Amino acid sequence: MAGPRVVIIGAGVVGAALADELSCRGWTEITVVDQGPLPATGGSSSHAPGLVFQANPSKTMTELARYTVEKLGALDVDGQPCFLQVGGLELATTPERLTELARRQGWLTSWGVEGRLVGPDECVALHPLVNRERVLGGLLVPTDGLAVAVLAVEAQIRAARARGVRVLDRHEVLDIRTRADEAAGSDRVTAVVTDRGDIPADVVVCCAGIWGPKVARMVGMSLPLTPLAHQLAWTGPVPALAGQAEEAVRPILRHQDADLYYRDRFDRLGIGSYGHHPMPVSADDIAPVDSAEQMPSVLRFTADDFADAWGETRSLLPATRDTKVEEGINGLFSFTTDGMPLLGESPEVKGFWVAEAVWVTHSAGVGRAMAEWLVDGHCSSFDLHECEVNRFEPHQLAPAYVHARSCRNFVEVYDILHPLQPPGAPRPLRTSPFHVRERELGAFFLEASGWERPQWYAANEPLLDRWDIPTPNDWAARMWSPLVGAEALATRESVALYDMTALKRLEVEGPGAAAFLQRLTTSDVDKSVGSVTYTLMLDEDGTLRSDITVARLARHRFQIGANGSPDLDWFLRHLPEDGSVAVRDITAGTCCIGLWGPRAREVLQPLADADFSDAGLRYFRARRAHIGVVPVTAMRLSYVGELGWELYTSADLGLKLWDTLWEAARPHGGIAAGRGAFNSLRLEKGYRAFGTDMTYEHDPYEAGVGFAVKREKGDFIGRAALERRAAGVRRRLTCLTIDDPGAVVMGKEPVYDGDRPVGYVTSAGYGYTVGKGIAYAWLPAELAAPGRALDIGYFDRRVPAVVAQEPLFDPAMRRLRGSHPSGDAR
Template sequence: MAGPRVVIIGAGVVGAALADEISARGWTDVTVVDQGPLPATGGSSSHAPGLVFQTNSSKTMTEMARYTVEKFCSLDVDGQPAFLQVGGLEVATTDDRLTELARRHGWITSWGVEASLLSADECVELYPLLDPSRVLGGLLVPTDGLAKAVIAVEAQIRRATERGVRFLARHEVLDVVQEDGKVTGVLTDQGELPADIVVCCAGIWGPRIARMVGMNLPLTPLAHQLAWTGPVPALEGQTQEAVRPILRHQDADLYYRDRYDRIGIGYYGHRPMPVSADDILSVEAAQDMPSVMEFTEEDFEPAWTETRSLLPAAREAKIEEGINGLFSFTTDGLPLLGESPEVKGFWVAEAVWVTHSAGVARGVAEWLVDGYCSSYDLHECDVNRFEEHQLSPEYVLARDCQNFVEVYDILHPLQPSGAPRPIRTSPFHPRQEEKGAFFLEATGWERPQWYEANAGLVEGRSIPTPNDWAARYWSPIVGAEAQATRETVAMYDMTALKRLEVTGPGAAAFLERLTSSKVAKSVGSVTYTLLLDHDGGIRSDVTIARLARDLFQVGANGNLDLDWFTRHLPADGSAAVRDITPGTCCIGLWGPLARQVLQPLTDADFSADGLKYFRAKKAYIGSVPVTAMRLSYVGELGWELYTTADHGLKLWDTLWAAAEPLGGIVAGRGAFNSLRLEKGYRSFGTDMTYEHDPYEAGVGFAVKLDKEGGFIGQEALTRRKENVSRRLTCLTIDDPQSVVMGKEPIYDGDRPVGYVTSAAYGYTIGKGIAYAWLPAELAEPGRTLHIGYFDQRIEAQVAAEPLFDPTMSRLRG
């Protein structure tokens, strides 16, 4: 099949790879345009230093890097290889970095790539230029290496051309033509190219191209320094381009690579140097290439001083050349992939470095041709993941520059983001500050992790202190709040969770089509259900409350759910969806005394029969109108109480006045996470993602395969149900100090077999908890496994779940 007419903007390492991948899948009516010459177009690919380190905290990013390595190893141009697989070595010169390398070794092991931790002597043996007195140890990934980006571009251009793809050099894009909200072509300085699909792979020019369809791309080009020494006497006679591993010295924001008898030095330690995409010179105006700016020697001076210390042989050489090369940075350090929410047929594959280029192209090609990506979980890369404030120029510039500064930093999983903060605050924020809330950020919301006002609860309780890493951004108050929730009653701020409203005469039918279980039930019903992709993978888990015949409220996981709903709205306008999160707020009132707090405040019946489990009703709490839903993600009796933002503070004060005399507390997210894991509740994006199906993830109860009318993913699930080869599994840890944090490898003997998703200490069951993906045959209660935590092996047992209240008596009481 020729497929639809596709125009790819940008023939760098991403655009060339996408042309190759998409044409290999049968779409050959493809044209690739670039303002520069081929194969060195003048963008970031043309000057990229080519270092490919696969280790990443993101499973998806590592998998895309692994595919890039595998593909590039198979590419050459007239015998010139596209990849030099010399290995990748990260060295530590401080104790903190040595510990961090053990954590990184855990990531790469979790994601299935071979790696090993090395002693200082082994590092020096592998890379003799190192000063032995500086190095404490290292991490080696043998399959890392040097990508020859321009050769990779040319090789993929040749392959795609053989299938009929056209490549047009020196064609400047002037506009993306659209009609009735759909792309129809690309206007260049040499004429218009008709198109059904346009994919922007323009790299540092991406924001400029995206604006042509009114799309705000949160990407900033930033200059990054790369310098080359002159001949290094110690390397005299080196006839191969690279014989040593690529090297990272992250303690000083540096990396190194061979080039015959010279050394390339990359540096992230200088001040951020952002450049507007509109200010980048054209190919004709640039002296060298548009992505290369003048080298600023004064910024590089600390790098050169440190280099001569770490690599003493460099003292006999000089810096002969250098550039400030532009690369793309995003607010969360991840690529921007997917289709515009407003202009059908306009796609982006942006903020992609050479390391992940072929993997990204493979994923986007599958997404385009098949309608979904089967190779990777792309939810964290979807361009539609951002909240509106995350697209503001101030936010984008600040966070992109922060990510540049932190690119090699040791970052804790809970480490708060920097400025600008605060951005979003719930109506309860003044009261939370009064109670000494320690805030972390969630999609811009300031969300309490614990409250210092509860410090007095710690005394007399058994709350073990975890290991040093787990004890960061932690307080024993977290444990006290968790225990107190199960003893009395607690108020939790749930405002940060996304809330959608679906309305219209076709709302029920619309939601039935999108969800895996029946939601068009009686008014007042609340349903836990799943959004599935066409391959049966989990796109999200949501709660849907039917508040009126044509009115539903959806508890969602984020902006991608809103995007999914919006894309599938019926063409006849019979259903509409809108985000009501900013104008509403929510308090979770949970605990055995919750009914004693709530019932005296209202004339509505909140008895066990008056509002049954997973039912909703409208009521007044004092003078505050609320929507009450009887459900709980901490596993205790209680309700989620929703109201409009203007009534929020009054709701808080009303509930608190009734809860405090009963020994009630306010509690934070730390306690919430511990309690939900005791109850075995999954968290989308952490425990389960697009790559998992409901039966593997333990949420098959939310699927009704015989549902009348069918739903997206039904056919695929029918096939997948009988072939469950892995399971999300509960593990418990007896040692109270051995609290893990997530993404650690699981070992069966010496064999890595899976990885941790969510983890916390269970303060009311007295054990550490870790959920993990394991082969189905290992997910048997009672089996002993080990978790690789930094340089330790922590014993853990597979446990039956839920760990707390398996009869559900506390929830249903």
């Protein structure tokens, strides 16, 4: 098959990889266009130092890097290798960094990449230029190395050309033509306009790198990407390296305590620095190819900004004291607001795709991922949920936000970051109607999708006199307070108010709404008005897209509890062409309080004008009511495993709702509780968190949510593929418990069966009701039997854990259904 007419804008490492991967899959009506000369077209690929370090907290990013290593390692250009596998060595010069390297080694083990911690003597043996007195240890990854980016472009372009791909260099893209697609209710690409004529296109993929925002604007798309200059210098000859005949023989080196990295170049060293102040550049201000001093992505070196980096280099690598910096650049690279790539199709212009903010490290992996996505309609090799270009909230596309967060990511690129550490300025951005009361109660706020979300409340300190809350280890005790445990226990004992406003809420309305939702979900949602259904959305290959709740509030109106912007994008892409369904995001105009605990009914019923008894509003049912003077939509759901309701109202009445419930709850021992307690309680009940416990790479049966699949209901997206998956579950999301209260793990740690790594932790915390640490982990199915003893690798230690039967708390569901108002339901 020739496939559709594809135009790839940009012939750097990403565009070249995509052309190669697409043509491998039989699409050959492909044109690659670039404004510069091949193979060094003048973008970031043309000056990139090529260091490929695979260690990353993101499983996806590590896997993209691993594929890049494997692919480039097999490529050459006329006998010149495209990858020099010299290994990677990350150094620790502080105790904090040494501890961090143990965490990074755990990530590698979790994601299936070899890596080991080495002592200071071995660091020097591996890289003799290192000052033994400065180094405490290191992390060695033997498969890391140097990608020769320009050769990688040439090799992949040659392969693509051999399959019929057309490559046009020195063609500047001026515009992208579109036409209205009435059936789809959007525009569709038709051609790419260059200074040498139009190129017809059914699909356009923007791989323009630092020019990405400029190209995306041609179709009205905001791309949250900022080009920032990063300093790269080359020494003169280093006497200690005299006679080195090969380009690189020592491992690539990271000195993250000083924001530095190093690489060989025969008898010289390359030095990269992130230690200087951010140097953002607008994509519109990048010099044209023919007028740039060296190339468009290279700015003049600013020696003063490099002074500290050079001083630190001479200390860490004393041999450099016998040379000097001979040349340097301020090279432009792409940074995003969250440090992740931007992949996917425009929400408004069909056929316009982006593969942006991708460094050499992940380039071949992204090429493969995009090729699978384009050809098959989904990506089967990688979980791309963190990379979707449509993952952002509207405020996250504001130029000021993009600039501030991208610059912050530059500053923090080598920092030791706690998994709960909130981003910096700009904050606060979004506040619920309850924010003023939460501040009065001494809330400690973290951030979720821009929302300020309480983690715990200082006002609950008197509760600490009632319970002895165990203190976790130092790492887990950061962004933590014993109030988390006290709030969890108080919820189990009495009643608590939880701010649930940050959760995405969608409204689906119209005469075709029920049929539309039936098609998109795995459960039967075409039920009576007032029904609430927990259900799943799948991709065509039967893997999970999301888990959602669907509440039928009227015959043709449904409220969706979603996981984020990708869910909204998924709904919009599948709307029927007849206009019978409308979808809108109602999150900003509404708010939600979770009122949960065994005394929740005692608080709510006297305030309500409706019957909130078991008979009046059953579990997983919804109704309209007034709480005092506030109209609410009440849904009898609980993600903490206790009797209660999610209470929704409009934003203008939110504060009144809080005050009404607060006044009524206080005589019953009611409190406000934060996300820390929420997470502990939901782990005790075994409730999955999409994006953490289960993602696009998992199916319902292995994730433990197969109960939400109702195959008897009729057809739905992914059903055919799911039939094949049901019979062969090879891995399972499994509950582990930890007896040691100080050994709380945080997530992403490797799980061992003896000395063999067998899986990894997803989400974890301490269960204050059950008195154990809890860790959910992906394990081979044969190891998921309750009672199995395993170990979790936590920094430099092993934590004993046992596979447990889930849920750990209230397996008979008596408390959720309100039939056990007090006592211990473990």
